[in-house]
Every structure is written in C-alpha cells, then in structure tokens.
Amino acid sequence: xxxxxxxxxxxxxxEESLAAAExxxxxxxxxxxxxxxxxxxxxxxxxxxxxxxxxxxxxxQAFTHTYETLLSDVxxxxxxxxxxxxxxxxxxxxxxxxxxxxxxxGTAPPADAALLAELTAAQAAHAGAAPxxxxxxxxxxxxxxxxxxxxAADQGFDLDLDALLDDLAAPAPAAEWTLRLRPHAGAMVNxxxxxxxxxxxxxxxxxxxxxxxxxVPELDAxxxxxxxxxxxxxxxxxxxxxxxxxxxxxxxxxxxxxFGGDAPFPPARIVAPPAPAAVPAAPGAANPAPCAATQxxxxxxxxxxxxxxxxxxxxxxxxVGELVIAQAMLAQRxxxxxxxxxxxxxxxxxLTRDIQESAMAIRAQPIGSVFSRVPRILRELTQSTGKHxxxxxxxxATELDKTVIERLGEPxxxxxxxxxxxxxxxxDRRLAAxxxxxxxxxxxxxxxxxxxxxxxxxxxAGIDRARVFAKAVEKGLIAPxxxxxxxxxxxxxxxxxFSTAQQVSNISGRGVGMDVVRQNVKDLGGRITxxxxxxxxxxxxxxxxxxxxxxxxxxxxxxxxxxxxxLAHVIESLRPAPGDVKGLGARRQxxxxxxRFIPVVPLGRELGAAGCREYPEQGVLIVVDTEAHGQAALLxxxxxxxRQFVIKSLDTHYRQVExxxxxxxxxxxxxxxxxxxxxxxxxxxxxxxxxxxA
Amino acid sequence: xxxxxxxxxxDRAAVAALLPEFRAAQGNEPLRIDGSACQxxxxxxxxxxxxxRRTGAGAVIAxxxxxxxxxxxxxxxxxxxxxxxx
Numbered sequence: 001x002x003x004x005x006x007x008x009x010x011x012x013x014x015e016e017s018l019a020a021a022e023x024x025x026x027x028x029x030x031x032x033x034x035x036x037x038x039x040x041x042x043x044x045x046x047x048x049x050x051x052x053x054x055x056x057x058x059x060x061q062a063f064t065h066t067y068e069t070l071l072s073d074v075x076x077x078x079x080x081x082x083x084x085x086x087x088x089x090x091x092x093x094x095x096x097x098x099x100x101x102x103x104x105x106g107t108a109p110p111a112d113a114a115l116l117a118e119l120t121a122a123q124a125a126h127a128g129a130a131p132x133x134x135x136x137x138x139x140x141x142x143x144x145x146x147x148x149x150x151x152a153a154d155q156g157f158d159l160d161l162d163a164l165l166d167d168l169a170a171p172a173p174a175a176e177w178t179l180r181l182r183p184h185a186g187a188m189v190n191x192x193x194x195x196x197x198x199x200x201x202x203x204x205x206x207x208x209x210x211x212x213x214x215x216v217p218e219l220d221a222x223x224x225x226x227x228x229x230x231x232x233x234x235x236x237x238x239x240x241x242x243x244x245x246x247x248x249x250x251x252x253x254x255x256x257x258x259f260g261g262d263a264p265f266p267p268a269r270i271v272a273p274p275a276p277a278a279v280p281a282a283p284g285a286a287n288p289a290p291c292a293a294t295q296x297x298x299x300x301x302x303x304x305x306x307x308x309x310x311x312x313x314x315x316x317x318x319x320v321g322e323l324v325i326a327q328a329m330l331a332q333r334x335x336x337x338x339x340x341x342x343x344x345x346x347x348x349x350x351l352t353r354d355i356q357e358s359a360m361a362i363r364a365q366p367i368g369s370v371f372s373r374v375p376r377i378l379r380e381l382t383q384s385t386g387k388h389x390x391x392x393x394x395x396x397a398t399e400l401d402k403t404v405i406e407r408l409g410e411p412x413x414x415x416x417x418x419x420x421x422x423x424x425x426x427x428d429r430r431l432a433a434x435x436x437x438x439x440x441x442x443x444x445x446x447x448x449x450x451x452x453x454x455x456x457x458x459x460x461a462g463i464d465r466a467r468v469f470a471k472a473v474e475k476g477l478i479a480p481x482x483x484x485x486x487x488x489x490x491x492x493x494x495x496x497x498f499s500t501a502q503q504v505s506n507i508s509g510r511g512v513g514m515d516v517v518r519q520n521v522k523d524l525g526g527r528i529t530x531x532x533x534x535x536x537x538x539x540x541x542x543x544x545x546x547x548x549x550x551x552x553x554x555x556x557x558x559x560x561x562x563x564x565x566x567l568a569h570v571i572e573s574l575r576p577a578p579g580d581v582k583g584l585g586a587r588r589q590x591x592x593x594x595x596r597f598i599p600v601v602p603l604g605r606e607l608g609a610a611g612c613r614e615y616p617e618q619g620v621l622i623v624v625d626t627e628a629h630g631q632a633a634l635l636x637x638x639x640x641x642x643r644q645f646v647i648k649s650l651d652t653h654y655r656q657v658e659x660x661x662x663x664x665x666x667x668x669x670x671x672x673x674x675x676x677x678x679x680x681x682x683x684x685x686x687x688x689x690x691x692x693x694a
Numbered sequence: 695x696x697x698x699x700x701x702x703x704x705d706r707a708a709v710a711a712l713l714p715e716f717r718a719a720q721g722n723e724p725l726r727i728d729g730s731a732c733q734x735x736x737x738x739x740x741x742x743x744x745x746x747r748r749t750g751a752g753a754v755i756a757x758x759x760x761x762x763x764x765x766x767x768x769x770x771x772x773x774x775x776x777x778x779x780x
Contacts, residue, residue: 183737188706188736188737188738193736193737194736194737195735195736195737195740195764195767195768198767198768199767202767208767208768208769209769210769211768211769211770211773213741213744213770213773216741216744216745216748217745217748218745218748218749218750219713219716219717219720219745219746219749220717220749222713222741222742222745224709224710224713224738224739224741224742224745225706225709225710225738226741227737228741228744229737229740229741229744229768231768231769
C-alpha cells in the first residue's frame with residue numbers, strides 16, 4: 001500500500017471523525033451531552049490531529065492541536081459548556097472541515113488566526129479561573145497565544161508543540177501513563193505498518209521510553225515479517241485508553257496492547273522458522289520474561305471493519321447481477337424440460353438472493369452521513385439570511401445504497417436551502433403569524449415497502465399558490481385560464497427556469513435549483529412530491545429505490561410484449577368478474593375494488609403493444625400503488641412469473657422513454673421493459689381527464 | 695567488503711529482497727549498510743537492521759535523515775546507529 005493510499009484512508013477517516021464531532025456538538029447544542037459525547041468529540045479531533053501530524057499537514061495539525069486543547073479542558077470539566085462555547089466549537093468544526101479539504105486537495109489552508117485566538121482565549125479564560133489547572137499562578141503563561149503555523153517547518157513545529165505541551169504539563173509530572181505495545185506479524189500485512197501507529201502516538205504527545213528488541217534473532221533465523229519488537233511508551237494524561245484503542249482499531253488483535261505501568265508486555269506471537277536456531281540469545285531477557293504467557297492481549301475492539309475499493313464492490317455487484325440472470329436462464333431451461341420444481345433450483349434461488357442481499361448490504365450506508373452535513377448548511381444559511389432554524393432529524397440509521405447516498409447530497413442541499421430561503425419566514429413575520437421566531441426544519445428517512453422515503457419539511461408559510469400561478473403565467477409556462485389543482489400548481493416550481501423569489505439571492509432563487517433537484521431524483525430512479533399547507537409549511541417527499549441494481553418484479557405479457565412491473569408498486573392482482581368494471585365517460589373504465597373505484601390503465605393501449613386484450617374481463621388486472629395518483633389497475637394479458645430482475649438503464653443504452661424505467665434481460669435472453677408505474681398512471685389519468693374535459 | 699545499499703523505499707518487498715543479501719554478506723567483518731538513500735522504513739526493515747547488528751561481527755549503518763528520525767522515534771537510535779556508524 002502506498003503512502004497515497006494510506007493517506008486516502010486518513011481522509012476517509014477524517015470525514016467520519018468530522019461527522020462524529022458534528023453529532024456530538026449537535027448534542028451539546030441541544031443540551032443533551034454527557035461525558036461520552038465530549039469524549040467522542042475529543043477523539044474525533046484528536047484522531048485527525050494524529051493523522052495530520054503523520055502526513056505532515058502542518059496547518060491542520062496546528063489547528064487541531066489548539067482545538068483539542070480546549071476540548072481537553074472541556075472534557076476535564078475545567079471549561080464549562082455554554083451556548084457561546086458550543087457556537088465557537090461549531091465554528092471551529094467548520095474551519096476544521098475546511099482545513100481537511102485544503103489538506104486533501106493541496107490548496108491553501110483557510111485563514112484561522114482569529115479563530116485560533118478565540119479558541120485559545122476561551123481555554124485561557126476558563127483555565128485562569130479554574131483552581132484545578134496546573135498553570136503556575138505567578139509566572140507568565142507561555143502557551144495561550146495562537147500558534148504561528150505558517151513559519152513553522154514540519155520538524156521544528158512538532159518540537160514547538162511538544163515543548164508547549166511539556167510547559168503546560170511540567171508542574172504535574174505524574175500525569176503521564178504507560179502503554180506497552182507489541183505488534184504481531186498480522187499488523188505488517190495488507191499494507192499495515194506498526195510504525196505509522198507508533199508515530200501517531202508520538203504525534204499525540206507520547207514518547208517511546210524503551211524499545212525491547214531482545215527477541216530479534218540473528219540473520220539466519222530471522223523472519224523479518226514476524227513481530228519481534230515491543231515498545232514501552234509514556235503517554236500524556238489527556239490521552240485516554242479509548243483514544244489509544246481507536247488508533248489501533250484497524251489492527252485488531254494483531255497489535256498487543258497493555259495499559260498502565262504495572263501491566264506486563266503482551267506476549268509475542270512469533271512463529272518459529274524451521275531453522276534450528278530459532279530462539280535468540282537474549283541479552284536483555286529481563287524484560288520479556290514476564291510477558292511469556294502471563295496475560296492475553298486485550299480483546300479486539302468490537303465492530304472491526306475493513307475498507308474496500310469501490311470498483312471492487314461494483315464488480316461484485318455486477319457479477320451478482322449476471323448470476324441473477326444466469327439463474328433465471330437456468331430456471332427457464334429446466335422449466336421447459338419439465339424440471340422447474342427441482343429442489344436444487346429453489347436452493348440456488350435462495351442462495352442467489354442471499355448473495356445479492358449480502359452484496360447490497362456491503363454497499364449500504366446509513367443516510368446519517370448525508371444528514372450530518374446539514375447543520376453546517378444551516379449555520380451558513382443563518383449567517384446569510386438571518387433566519388434561525390432548529391433542525392430535527394429522525395431515521396438517520398436508515399440504510400441505502402452508497403451510490404444513492406452520494407448522489408443525494410446535492411438535491412438535499414438544494415431542498416434545504418430552498419426551505420430556509422423561501423419556506424421559513426423572517427422572524428418578524430413568524431411572530432406576527434403567531435409562530436416562534438425560530439423556524440424548524442425536519443429531516444426524516446424511513447424504509448417503506450422496498451423504497452426509502454425522505455422528507456424535508458419546514459414550518460414556514462407554505463407555497464403561495466396564487467403567486468406561483470401568476471409567475472407561471474408570466475413565464476409562459478401555462479395559459480392564464482388554465483384549470484389546475486393546488487397540487488398541480490405546487491409542481492410548477494419544478495418547471496425549468498421557474499423562480500418566485502422576490503429578489504434573486506445567492507442561496508436559491510436563481511430558478512435552476514428545483515428542476516435540477518427533480519432531475520437528480522429521477523436519475524436515481526426516484527420521485528419527488530410536495531405537500532404544502534398555507535401558513536403551516538411545506539414538505540418535499542423524496543421516494544428513492546433501495547438499490548439501483550436489482551429488484552423484484554412481476555413478469556407480465558401484453559400483446560406481443562413481455563414487461564416487468566416492479567413489485568414495490570404491486571398490491572394485488574385479480575381477474576375481474578363482468579360486473580366489477582364500470583365505464584366512465586367516453587373511454588375510461590373504473591374497477592370496483594371492494595367498494596372503491598380505481599381507474600383501469602390498459603397497458604397495451606398506453607404503450608402501443610400489438611394484439612393486446614382490450615377488455616378487462618379478458619385479461620388480468622394488477623392493482624398498483626402510485627405516489628401521486630393513489631391506486632390504479634393495470635390491464636395486462638397474463639402474468640407469467642414473479643422474480644428478481646437486473647435493472648439495465650435504458651437512458652445509457654438507448655434514450656429515456658416515457659413510461660419506461662429501464663430494461664432487463666429475461667431468462668430466455670429476451671429484453672423486457674421495466675414499467676415506470678408512476679409515470680404511466682399519471683400520464684393515463686391526465687389523458688383521461690383531458691378527454692373528459694374535451 | 696561490499697556495502698549493501700538500502701533503497702529509498704524499504705517496505706516489505708524491499709526487505710524480502712534484502713534478507714538473502716544480508717545473509718550472504720555475513721563474514722568476519724561487520725556488514726556495511728548504506729542507508730543514506732532510505733526515505734521510508736517500516737518495522738520489517740528495523741528488525742532486519744537490528745538482526746544484522748546482532749549477528750556475527752555486527753553491522754555499521756550509514757543512515758539518512760529519514761532513517762535516523764524513524765530510529766529515534768522508535769527508540770532504537772542507539773541500538774541501530776551508535777558505536778560504529780559508517
């Protein structure tokens with residue numbers, strides 16, 4: 001593994017650390033923090049600092065050092081958490097995030113001198129007042145000045161920081177504690193390098209007091225990839241065991257750790273080479289003796305993980321997709337030979353599904369990683385609009401495909417900006433309307449019948465339909481005498497080039513946001529709908545697929561075509577009795593489903609399939625649920641199967657086709673179209689209404 | 695006797711290649727190891743160098759700044775470089 005690859009892992013971990021710190025500070029803001037919260041924030045900043053030091057990102061390391069110093073005092077209770085302090089720490093987190101981006105992209109670090117001074121001042125102010133701190137009362141305090149990052153060379157800077165720490169800690173020499181570390185052979189494979197972890201401990205203020213190399217054999221007996229070395233380190237008091245364990249998290253039990261001065265060395269795990277002289281003469285044998293087998297290494301941290309390159313996962317998903325197709329082909333072949341009920345076939349089907357679900361689960365990520373960026377967006381919006389917004393988040397643990405997660409950030413950001421800029425009123429108008437001065441933005445995610453529902457909801461004024469209508473007429477989007485329902489007027493805001501902002505702001509209101517949002521969501525195979533109530537607020541509801549690759553569907557025949565109805569939409573299928581279907585108007589037909597009438601959508605006619613059945617009584621009706629138009633009954637000739645299908649994009653291979661969501665390959669090798677049920681029903685219902693109006 | 699040159703990047707692959715060379719070079723005189731080009735050293739290399747220091751007549755190591763810094767950081771500067779540096 002190259003240092004660039006290791007650095008890429010560092011930056012990926014930085015993102016996780018930033019998200020953890022953000023979550024912790026959100027708890028501080030809400031007043032729900034506890035000791036674990038503060039520890040988590042400290043650990044997050046601390047691990048960024050460690051990596052920054054190891055990779056020579058001086059400015060990042062300097063900033064995290066000052067930030068961490070303040071957090072350390074917060075953790076020890078010498079600095080109290082107050083709303084202004086939380087605000088300061090949140091701003092510091094934003095700057096830290098910018099620092100990480102700058103280090104990653106190799107650009108100039110953000111200007112942080114003023115913020116560093118604020119952080120130092122916050123720490124110093126409380127430290128001066130706190131009797132517990134070991135700062136000498138009379139002597140001038142050398143530390144609380146901003147660290148000049150620019151002039152410091154890498155090496156010299158490290159020394160300065162260490163000296164600074166030493167100065168602060170000097171009156172309390174007993175504060176250091178001992179860690180014994182023994183990396184085993186496994187810590188040196190797959191790109192692992194114990195020295196990097198050792199360096200991280202040193203960067204965090206630790207120092208090696210002794211390296212026991214007594215187990216290193218002579219050259220003839222040496223296997224350089226066994227772990228012969230053991231280190232004794234003195235670590236600063238503010239470094240917790242948890243922080244150390246975190247550094248070694250990836251090494252798992254391949255690194256033996258023993259905490260505290262009395263703990264013996266974790267025993268070495270050297271696999272003796274076949275050569276006879278395996279056991280070396282040990283000049284310093286006093287040290288290793290107690291570690292022979294006295295204490296097992298600490299249990300590996302729970303929840304071990306590995307990192308995998310995304311292209312490797314994509315190849316796995318592709319292969320699983322092909323496996324699904326091959327399995328369908330096998331089923332078809334066996335079926336034609338009269339062996340479709342073979343037990344082995346059912347077993348293969350179950351296994352294929354298991355593999356597919358496991359592969360998908362590897363790609364699944366909690367949506368919290370997207371939601372965690374929202375507080376910062378809101379802070380920036382508060383600064384630029386003056387509107388204070390409280391954030392309520394639920395369902396952060398809901399998991400969906402990584403690709404969906406990655407492509408969700410942009411539309412979600414647009415929606416949030418839109419909600420704050422257009423939805424939530426200024427404080428004076430809110431107060432006049434009997435609302436609290438602070439607006440509320442609710443973000444929620446949940447899994448519902450194979451899809452993910454994400455709601456972005458504000459408690460603002462709701463969509464001003466009269467103004468939207470007038471604007472749409474003015475822009476020539478609709479005729480002045482158009483008859484539109486409230487919901488249809490709401491949907492006009494997704495029209496390209498539409499904007500109702502009184503003034504074009506730099507946040508939203510350029511009229512490019514909302515149609516891009518809808519396109520982004522459609523590109524993900526999802527839908528977006530609006531629920532708006534005047535005076536109460538607006539909710540944007542995004543419905544997204546769990547995955548973009550494989551789904552369950554009903555294989556149906558319509559005339560000379562075979563099509564797939566995604567199972568997520570299907571409620572039931574039935575063969576109607578003659579009296580179940582009633583005519584309405586010129587050509588519309590309604591199906592009576594247990595006393596409720598729903599429109600019948602003849603698929604063959606909608607899609608122009610030749611030779612299809614025209615009358616519901618001759619075919620099968622599939623009752624489906626849609627986002628915008630409730631239930632409808634799709635008229636097909638027959639249902640031939642229900643199975644998994646691999647989604648192939650029609651846009652990529654051909655072009656976008658109305659009413660068609662994609663294509664798939666059937667067991668017999670033929671291509672079948674996957675129906676866009678929402679689009680088809682919406683089109684059919686709209687056409688029916690127009691016919692009736694005519 | 696010949697001096698063994700350490701490459702700039704002394705990772706696992708480099709150490710695996712160096713080990714037979716180190717074994718073959720053992721003799722009555724200390725091994726001479728030129729680490730002046732070494733910019734990156736891992737635990738495997740440190741163990742190889744320590745083993746060489748321990749074997750036979752020992753080894754004399756010329757260290758680059760990076761190698762010396764790594765040795766110092768790991769608490770092995772004396773064990774590797776003292777008393778016979780090239």
